[in-house]
Structures are given as structure tokens and as C-alpha cells.
Amino acid sequence: MSFLAAIAVLAVLILVHESGHFIAARSQGIYVNRFSLGFGPVIWKYQGSETEYAVRAFPLGGFVGFPDDDPDSNIPADDPNLLRNRPILDRAIVISAGVIANLIFAYLLLVLQLGIIGTPEIRYEPGAIVQPVNQESISYQAGVRKDDIIVAVNNKQLPASLDSQRILTEEIKNHPNQEIQLQIKRQEEILDLKVTPKAGEDGKGIIGIGLSANGKPVLSSNGKPVYNRDRSISEVLGVSASKFQQIVVGTFGGFGQLITNFKETAGQVAGPVKIVKIGASIAQNDAGNLFFFGALISINLAVINILPLPALDGGQLAFLLIEGLRGKPLPNRIQEGVMQTGLVLLLGLGIFLIVKEALFQ
Known part of the structure; x- marks a missing residue:
């Protein structure tokens, strides 16, 4: 659907x-x-x-x-x-x-x-949502699974904010070849896992959770959008105009980058199939x-x-x-x-x- x-x-x-x-x-x-x-x-x-x-x-x-x-x-x-x-x-x-x-x-x-729907505002809960890169990753072998919520690392509670990503990332990076403790929430179950980050090329610890295309760790804070509908008509029109301007300027900027820096940006060009996939993910x-x-x-x-x-x-x-x-x-x-x-x-x-x-x- x-x-x-x-x-x-x-x-x-x-x-x-x-x-x-x-x-x-x-x-x-x-x-x-x-x-x-x-x-x-x-x-x-x-x-x-x-x-x-x-x-x-x-x-x-x-x-x-x-x-x-x-x-x-x-x-x-x-x-x-x-x-x-x-x-x-x-x-x-x-x-x-x-x-x-x-x-x-x-x-x-x-x-x-x-x-009608309102302005999306993120309501955070404690922890960071993670996903192992693959079944061979250190995190998966230690028992981490997709959409697990890490709520504590080395007895440090991860806050209900974007800082949860930073704290978790720093703890992993700062403990190469050293065992760390993860407290994980999986649905209603709380699990305690031990994992030993391996040293990457830069000497910092990695466990293979959520790698992006450029190889950097990508974590997601534990937050859900809550929509604020308490806006006047004039405010809705004004905020919409501001967002509209931002998208237009960003779009022209993106095409400008494609022209001036084609080699680096050509891979980001999306065709109909990719656009539909993105839209389907958003709708889901x-x-x-x-x-x-x-x-x-x-x-x-x-x-x-x-x-x-x-x-x-x-x-x-x-x-x-x-x-x-x-x-x-x-x-x-x-x-x-x-x-x-x-x-x-x-x-x-x-x-x-x-x-x-x-x-x-």
C-alpha cells in the first residue's frame, strides 16, 4: 500500500x-x-x-x-x-x-x-535505536538485532535526546579491543550484552552498527514525531512559505552542485524507481x-x-x-x-x- x-x-x-x-x-x-x-x-x-x-x-x-x-x-x-x-x-x-x-x-x-496534520516535533525517549550491518558484524555476533534500543552503555544511561547518539558512539570509539557492556531494550525485554569493539583503521573502536554509504556510523535517537496543530492560519501560511523557500533554494543549490561538482554528486541523482522507494518508505x-x-x-x-x-x-x-x-x-x-x-x-x-x-x- x-x-x-x-x-x-x-x-x-x-x-x-x-x-x-x-x-x-x-x-x-x-x-x-x-x-x-x-x-x-x-x-x-x-x-x-x-x-x-x-x-x-x-x-x-x-x-x-x-x-x-x-x-x-x-x-x-x-x-x-x-x-x-x-x-x-x-x-x-x-x-x-x-x-x-x-x-x-x-x-x-x-x-x-x-x-491539518500539524508541525512535526520529535518526542525523544531514552536510548538509541541501532541496526547491525550484517550477520558477520561484531554487534550481531554479540546478540544485537535490528531496531534494538540501547538504553545504557558501560552503566551510562543514554538520555532522551540527540545526545544518546553521541554518547554511545564515543563509548564505542574510546574502547577499541576493550569489552563494553550494553543494556538493550527489545520490545518489553531488557537484555545485558557484552561486546568488544575492534580497532578500525584510525585506531578507534567499531562494532558494525548502521554503516552508511561512506562508512561512518549512523545511529538513530529513540524518538517519534508528535504533531503540533496549535497554529493560526497566518502562522501556517508563514511557516509554509519559509519551508517552501528553503526547499526551492536547496533544490537549486543541489543542481548547482551537480554542475560544479559532478563527480561527487552524480551518484545522488535519483530516478523514478528510487523516488518511489523513498516515497514508499516515508508512507510506511x-x-x-x-x-x-x-x-x-x-x-x-x-x-x-x-x-x-x-x-x-x-x-x-x-x-x-x-x-x-x-x-x-x-x-x-x-x-x-x-x-x-x-x-x-x-x-x-x-x-x-x-x-x-x-x-x-
């Missing part, structure tokens, strides 16, 4: 994006002949008076189609309501409307989370955080689409800018060549990420 919830969130965000294009076009009287959620085979469609609405098999995408280049269209080529015959400003509004819709929707999701742990997950992905979707890359909204806006500067559009063959090349590269990257994340992670 959590996996389906994550898929649903992504589908809604794509629907919002494409609806932005659609509404911007129809509100100006511009013809739209297709509105599709998803790619691939059609599983449902409805023919309206002017537009065909369809749902396709793969929901991780969508498109709005215009009759401008449709060879089967019976609309005269010089009709003023074709998108290509509209002034640059009208076309720019249609092209950028998807990005604007995603940004507005992201802010509304943050408002809903804070207004705390469904309320799906609002924040949706806002985060919606903003990322907006930022990606506004980049001046072929086959994206930003690429089409770049063509409009060139047209405005030249006084006439670039030749169709050049635009089509650039857009087709960009589409192939974009699809290739998408397929690569899907295969990589599905088979190797």
Missing part, C-alpha cells in the same frame, strides 16, 4: 503539471487535442468536444498535445488559435504554466501538512510526511522542467527567447533536431536510471 501511495503522489504531481499547460492554453482559447496522463498503451480514454483525454499504462509521465503539427488535423494552418500562431507571450505562458502549477501545488501541500513510517514528500518532488519537477535543456519546458522557453531576440523563430528543422536529440538523451537517461535502480540497488 505504501508503494502504491508513492506512485499515486507522483501521478498527481504529473497531472498537476500537465493540467497547468492545459488550463493556460484553454483559458486563452488555444486548441488542445490531447491530454494524457502517463506513457505507453492507452488503458482508458474519453473524446471530448475538442480534446481526447487518456490514461496510459505507465503513470510516470504525461503530455498535452496540440494540433499544430498533427497531420490529421482539419484546422487551417493559419488559424489564430493554433499555439504556433499566438504571440510569444501567450506561448510562454502556456509553456511555463506547468512549472508554475507545480510550485503552487507544492506550497499548498505544505500548507495542508501544517494546517509516517503517512503524514507524504505531503512534504509531494511538495519536495513537485518543486524538483518544476526546477528540472525550467532548466534550458532540449525536450523540457525550459528548452522551449529558450527557443522563444531566441525568437524574440531575432524577430523570427529558428528554422523548424533546427528546432526539431535539437528537441529530438534532447528527447532521446532524456529518455536514455531515464531508462538508465530505472534499470540501475531496479537491478543494482
